[in-house]
Amino acid sequence: MGKTNMYFTDGEGFKLMCSVSCGTGHRTRSVACPSGQCRPEDRPKYAEYCENGPCSASLTGETSPWLLTEWSHCSESCGTGTQTRLAVCFHQGNCSDGSKPEVSRACSSDKQCGGQWFAGPWTPCSDSCSGPARQKREVFCVVKIRGQSHITNEMTCPAGLKPQAEQPCGGKCPPKWFIGEWGICDGPCPNGVQRREVRCLDPHGRHSNNCNDNDMPIAKRQCACQKAEEHRDKYKPAQDEPAD
Numbered sequence: 001m002g003k004t005n006m007y008f009t010d011g012e013g014f015k016l017m018c019s020v021s022c023g024t025g026h027r028t029r030s031v032a033c034p035s036g037q038c039r040p041e042d043r044p045k046y047a048e049y050c051e052n053g054p055c056s057a058s059l060t061g062e063t064s065p066w067l068l069t070e071w072s073h074c075s076e077s078c079g080t081g082t083q084t085r086l087a088v089c090f091h092q093g094n095c096s097d098g099s100k101p102e103v104s105r106a107c108s109s110d111k112q113c114g115g116q117w118f119a120g121p122w123t124p125c126s127d128s129c130s131g132p133a134r135q136k137r138e139v140f141c142v143v144k145i146r147g148q149s150h151i152t153n154e155m156t157c158p159a160g161l162k163p164q165a166e167q168p169c170g171g172k173c174p175p176k177w178f179i180g181e182w183g184i185c186d187g188p189c190p191n192g193v194q195r196r197e198v199r200c201l202d203p204h205g206r207h208s209n210n211c212n213d214n215d216m217p218i219a220k221r222q223c224a225c226q227k228a229e230e231h232r233d234k235y236k237p238a239q240d241e242p243a244d
Helices: none
Strands: 024-028 047-051 066-068 080-084 087-089 104-108 116-119 134-136 139-145 148-151 166-168 176-179 193-195 198-201 220-225 235-241
Touching: 024 104, 047 104
Parallel strands: none
Antiparallel strands: 024 047, 066 087, 080 104, 116 139, 134 166, 139 148, 176 198, 193 220, 220 235
16 A cells, blocks of 8 residues: 555654543544545554553542442444443532543454445436436445544445446336327318327337326317308318317
8 A cells, every 4th residue: 555545643652641530541642544545444543541540549548439330342343432331429428520430431342344335315217208217326435433434435345245326217108199280171161170190109109008098189170161251161170079
């Protein structure tokens, strides 16, 4: 891996003070990847445990007024997580926030966390049936760092398990009614009739029986005559009639 993909820390070792004044605490350091392309498994530890002496007795020799539970299991099975415990004061007069033992600490596992694929929702298919419709979605490689999910380089996730980011729409375009132009009137006024072609066709221009009959356009209509002195033997459309 090139130097541009290396992690950097704020100096050697851990320089910060322990997070507690007594008992077991932790201290941290800054770990950064300037290029944003570092592998999570190469990330140095950002936290370590530290001890500041027992909290079981005060300077006067009195026992601590705090009762504690055992530390919980680490919240993460890989990488860095958190452990917690409960602290209860059984002698209210001697308890203060400053003397309360630590109830949360960082924990880490020797097992490194690999990335996981996450896919967003599919975009809606186009209503147009003029061509092949496709839909897309966002696909991310996500890794957990300190309990938070972060988008990372795709090389961290297993390439063979990457979800599809594009696919053809599953639906088929329905057939539709197609109409031709009106023909001339087939008789003299007022009993002439005009006709036109009406067909149900699928997207490939083939005949289909699956069109909605209620949406079928009319195939013939009556003709109305214009005044003979103005347009002899000319007819114009008037009232529509349902198809036979």
